[in-house]
Amino acid sequence: MGLVVQKYGGSSVADAEGIKRVAKRIVEAKKNGHQVVVVVSAMGDTTDELIDLAEQVSPMPSGREFDMLLTAGERISMALLAMAIKNLGHSAQSFTGSQAGVITDSVHNKARIIDVTPGRIRTALDEGNIAIVAGFQGVSQDKKDITTLGRGGSDTTAVALAAALDAEVCEIYTDVDGVFTADPRVVKKARKIDWIAFEDMLELAASGSKVLLHRCVEYARRYNIPIHVRSSFSGHEGTWVSSAPIEQGDKPVEQAIISGVAHDTSEAKVTVVGVPDKPGEAAAIFRTISDAEINIDMIVQNVSAASTGLTDISFTLPKAEGRKAIDALEKNRSGIGFDSLRYDDQIGKISLVGAGMKTNPGVTADFFKALADAGVNIELISTSEIRISVVTRADDVNEAVRAVHSAFGLDSDSDEAVVYGGTGR
Amino acid sequence: MGLVVQKYGGSSVADAEGIKRVAKRIVEAKKNGHQVVVVVSAMGDTTDELIDLAEQVSPMPSGREFDMLLTAGERISMALLAMAIKNLGHSAQSFTGSQAGVITDSVHNKARIIDVTPGRIRTALDEGNIAIVAGFQGVSQDKKDITTLGRGGSDTTAVALAAALDAEVCEIYTDVDGVFTADPRVVKKARKIDWIAFEDMLELAASGSKVLLHRCVEYARRYNIPIHVRSSFSGHEGTWVSSAPIEQGDKPVEQAIISGVAHDTSEAKVTVVGVPDKPGEAAAIFRTISDAEINIDMIVQNVSAASTGLTDISFTLPKAEGRKAIDALEKNRSGIGFDSLRYDDQIGKISLVGAGMKTNPGVTADFFKALADAGVNIELISTSEIRISVVTRADDVNEAVRAVHSAFGLDSDSDEAVVYGGTGR
Missing domain, CATH: 3.30.2130.10 (VC0802-like)
Incomplete structure (x- = not known):
């Protein structure tokens, strides 16, 4: 059993109940023998509330301070998630983007990851911990300032960590069952896709599909990290995104x-x-x-x-x-x-x-x-x-x-x- | 004009209006020719809300994760304060306890400051910025984990920074006018004290006076940093706490x-x-x-x-x-x-x-x-x-x-x- 990176979005950890539910799922993966790294977004509406506060004090908030502000969101969710896991009898440690070694350029609000040096994560895993990492954030290489990665940044954090840690798979947990043949809100008969190649997923993302963002898929393709998009509210298999079809039991894809x-x-x-x-x-x-x-x-x-x-x-x-x-x-x-x-x-x-x-x-x-x-x-x-x-x-x-x-x-x-x-x- | 450290408590920055009011006061000090370092607590009830969330996910949250959680509070207030100051046309940068060089021992939830290395603060000041520092938090010397200083920790942060930066004075802004001869809620005729010696203040703090905590006064006495306790809601002189009386105009104290x-x-x-x-x-x-x-x-x-x-x-x-x-x-x-x-x-x-x-x-x-x-x-x-x-x-x-x-x-x-x-x- 290898290392898995799991990413949980804001809707999966919207409240204390959500956090406890996610904690159980993480512990499940650990019990199955995996080393587990979890990337987590801010709880539910936290980010919107922080943006609202910023607008109240300044019409044009500075990028550096805006990033400092927003990164408080993941700090809250990741600490709570680590506590919830410990409460289930497993050891967990949370890490900020900076602590996890997510090094970015200095473009505040939409920084790009330029390196990942996950030494502390590796140590935490080797000591038997589940590592919880703040999504969406990093630290700038030159100024050591806190940065954020822009929309969908937590997915990119997850894939980048998966690449740096040579993970077996990067699981992206969300509030839908996977990638569909069309937006199910528009097409009632849309079907869940079992497997899709990186290239097709890139085109879908570029064409308006919201499930995975282009940058994240691009990163996964470059480092050949299989992504498994699935729901945190069910146990169903989701959609695999990879270079070649993944064997799923006896069902050839x-x-x-x-x-x-x-x-x-x-x-x-x-x-x-x-x-x-x-x-x-x-x-x-x-x-x-x-x-x-x-x-x-x-x-x-x-x-x-x-x-x-x-x-x-x-x-x-x-x-x-x-x-x-x-x-x-x-x-x-x-x-x-x-x-x-x-x-x-x-x-x-x-x-x-x-x-x-x-x-x-x-x-x-x-x-x-x-x-x-x-x-x-x-x-x-x-x-x-x-x-x-x-x-x-x-x-x-x-x-x-x-x-x-x-x-x-x-x-x-x-x-x-x-x-x-x-x-x- | 020298360097002043100002500390604002949670009630002074309880909402966006409070933050804007405090920003004006800080800019005033800067306009008067001071180099200004500001230590800020979490907004109003933020800390209590975070504690409440922690209790919902775990009855016995781990110290490390609890500190990670709570430090989100100052991260929010300091970023907002820096934005509000910039909105007034002055440059400001916010720093976490770790970025400000507040080094502590590893006792989570009530860590002690063992060193302050404010290199980044000094640089920010030299470049003409107002430096905003998260109160109540630091980073542990051995494990590089985030720590908090316990109750009243922001006051201690302010005094410790004042000592490390050789400040002229450490101003502690609060919601009362200063230190009184007795608790004004009990004694209607209590008088504001203009000046009090460190030793007397230490005894008052140890005896139940809530305005300044013992640890903070102890620190100020050790490094001989005058403290000026005053209200952030008025322009009145507050109470000076120092080793010898401070001259106040022509009125000998x-x-x-x-x-x-x-x-x-x-x-x-x-x-x-x-x-x-x-x-x-x-x-x-x-x-x-x-x-x-x-x-x-x-x-x-x-x-x-x-x-x-x-x-x-x-x-x-x-x-x-x-x-x-x-x-x-x-x-x-x-x-x-x-x-x-x-x-x-x-x-x-x-x-x-x-x-x-x-x-x-x-x-x-x-x-x-x-x-x-x-x-x-x-x-x-x-x-x-x-x-x-x-x-x-x-x-x-x-x-x-x-x-x-x-x-x-x-x-x-x-x-x-x-x-x-x-x-x-």
Whole structure:
């Protein structure tokens, strides 16, 4: 039996009862012969309450102090969890990110892990302890200041520790049963995925699936750490995310052609209208955007109208960044050269993800047919080797997701998954 | 202008408004040209709420984890305070006890400071920052674990930092105007003391005065750091505690003969009845008590009754330790040799403190007369060079305090303080 890293999110440790329930599950793993490292998030709404306090004392809190403040949340949950485990007769020690050796850069509020030196964790394990580590936080390499890793940071902490400790698996406990073929709140017949490859999971995460964040999956793939996403409220097997299928008893797991359908309504679309169709124009636009530190998602350039020599360039970005992007472009209008800007925040994105896609051209056609049959109009298209995404009206998103999910045989009561043969059909 | 250390207690930073008010006061000191180090406690009821959570997950939380938990409280208040100061246009950085170099022993929940290495604080100050330090906490020298200093620990943090940084003064901000000649809730006419010597303050603290704790005053005396106890809710001068009177404008401050009257109803009395009056008996009793790690206060041995060769030994101790003391003595009854034990938790202690006492024998007589005039019966007496304490019925305490306060001319509307001449009167 090897070492397992378990991560419990805020909803799993929302109150004293939750903490005691989680403690029992951790002790179970220890009793099964594992060395156990637990990464824990702040309890329930703690982080939101702290943010609220910060806003009351300062409209623009400094990054360093904001991180100092927020890290109090995990300090509380991890100490309580260690106490609860001891109360079950097992020894446990809690460690801050700094004590656990989570070394980051100095970018407060969204620091990146640059090294993990888990000497104290290793010692605690060797002495027979369960080690509890604060998620979401680290210490900066140069200034020794406390940092936080940004949204979903606890998952990244767990995977990084699993890599540094050469863990057998990183278990991510959450309030859902695993990764689904679509958001179960939208698609009632969505199915839990038993196994999914890192690449497909990366595309799902990038396309709006909220269960695992992109950065965490990326980290796991780089160090080849299998992730097991599962519910802390049940004993069910969840979803395995790894490079190759994991054997599950006598049930062989095959790689699906289509992994799932993701959707995202958190983005807006900016269209730069009347751009001269000459080299360097796109570069000027996206240099302006990147100088404003705005992350963009899809980019589409329309075919130039030969008569005018002008074209339109559209891109999508998080709604929260919309104002900033428009301001930056307007400010640089003369430098770039365009007629006007259009901003549209009533869009949605639907993505179909699957490793089988690259060898099955029919997938794309079936995807567009499903959307057409559902009467959904397509505004933008973007593809990768294993993903195809379209932008539609926000109002159409739920209907589009259901239609695509059903057309590809992903519905839970569908007997026949769609099978592609050869290089098309 | 030199360096000042300011300490703000939980009631001063109970909510966002309190934090903003305190921030203004800190900035005021900075504007006056001081280098400012601020030690802050957890907000209002935070610590109690955390203790409550701990009790919900474990009836006997481990010391290490309990300290990890509680230190989240100061982390929140100090980060918020730093944000509030920055919002006023001044630079501030917050530091945990560990970051501030507060090195302690490993006794969790009541660690002692063994060294202070404030290198990071000094750097922050030299760079023009206001340094905010978490009170009540440190890091253990051997294991590098987070520790807490026990009740009143933030005051000790402040004094220890003031000593290590060679501060001009340590200002302790609280919710009262300073140290009074008696508890103002009991004696309406109690007066604020302008200046009091370390020694007198030590005796008052040991006798039940709650404003400053004994350990903090002891530390200040050892390093000769003047303490200024004052209210964070007003601009009034408070009470100076130092080795020699501080000049205050043109008003010379003289050392009073009597500093004040303290009282304490948190103790109980144990009487060991029928102890053989021979060498080694008291030693056996108090070895038993100290082996049980119980701190005792007063000890009185009655005169032996010649006829029996037996005597009684009484001592007082915190009520919370009563059960433990009785159990320890009963268990060792045969080893010690006594007839019976009596336990009485309906007692109170009244103490008169003043440096003038040692050269004025009349003080003792006047003290007893005041108590007798008020009809208060005395059960035990104990004295030091500058203090005289008596134990009475708990019901008599308030009346006794008022009578003594008035008899020694301490009442605020009394024109004439009692004056002693020569070596008595």
